[in-house]
Amino acid sequence: MTGLGAVFRPQLPPERLRSVVRLADESGLDQLWLWEDCFREGGISTAAAALAWTERVRIGVGLLPVPLRNVALTAMEAASLHRMFPGRPILAVGHGVQDWMGQVGARVESPVTLLREHLGALRALLAGERLTRDGRYVRLDDVALDWPPAAAVPVLAGATGPRSLRLAGEAADGTVLTSSTSPDGVRAARLLIDEGRTSAGRAADPHEVVVYLLAATGPDAAARLRTELAAEGLASVPDLGVAGDADAVAKAVQRLADAGADTVVLQSTGDEPDPEGFVRFAAEQVRPLLP
Known part of the structure; x- marks a missing residue:
């Protein structure tokens, strides 16, 4: 079954999170995702609050930019x-937006190398291993978590380019794809991810693919979707986003699922007038239409 989620967009102030996440929990939505976008809400702090306020909904953070985070801190917070x-x-980790990383003095010469080193160390620490590493960016001296997770937990990677997608297959347990990914883009990404899995001898391991889908509903949905795509420079890219009723959105979700997405996360437009209503729409109208 295809998982369905929605995004709490960081354009919303943090004090709006409680009402949105409680509604997601009560309405039966599978997942609510948060973003650690500079310079808005922190990913771990908002995730902790969202989890504490709810009972069943899964909370995703997509993603934590690794240039901002020492891997030991990422592991400690994830384990907690x-x-x-x-x-x-x-939890997903990734390169982060390079311009933002430059603004805070965290931009690195080789983002792919950093992500590879971070993923390897993070997964090992969460598995309870004791590490000494002397990498280009990740350096650890006899480090182990006192409180690793009680069971194995997946670590996802956000990826867009071919090198990063192959790396996600090699070194992560799942991949997060942005809303600029069409169904054909999902198929192409799956091939690159699988190349990485095969090269690392991990072809038999599970690997979840999460895809964001820009979605709008309501009387002005088409106009809001066009405006958002234009603002992102994606107005001419076919098969991105969906505007319409629950049936139209469910069909767009299914197209991504047929292309290889395991979970589709509905991403409202930045000017969504009713975030709580959008979550209710996803859970109560779109979810029942999916097989």
Whole structure:
């Protein structure tokens, strides 16, 4: 079954999160995703609050920019969330937006090398291993978590380019694709991810693909979708986003699922007038239409 989620967009102030996440929990939505976009809400702090305010909905963070984070800190925070709320956090790491990384003095010469080193160390620490590493960016001296997760937890990677997609297959347990990914883009990404999995001898391991889908509903949905795509420079790219009723959105979700997405996360437009209503729409109108 295809998982369905929605995004709490960081254009919303943090104090709006409680009402949105509680509605997601009560309405039966599978997942609510948060973003650690500079310079808005922090990913771990908002995830911890969202998990504490709810009982069943899974909370994703897509994604934590690795240039901002020492891998030991990422591991400590991830382990704490997984021990307090077993099975419910979903954490993804990635390069981050390079211009933002430059603004805070964290831009690196080789983002792919950093992500590879971070993923390897993070997955090992969360598995309870004791590490000494002397990489280009990740350096650890006899480091182990006192409180690793009680069970194995997946680590996802955000990826767009071919090198990063192959790396996600090699070194991560899943991949997050942006809303600029069409169904054909999902198919192409799957091939690159699988190349990485095969090269690392991980072809038999599970690997979840999460795809964001820009979606709008309501009387002005088409106009809001066009405006958002134009603002992102994507107005001429075919098969991106969907505007319309629950049936139209469910069909767009299914097209991504047929292309290889395991989970589709509905991403409202930045000017969505009713975030709570959007979450209710996803859970109560779109979800029942999916097989």
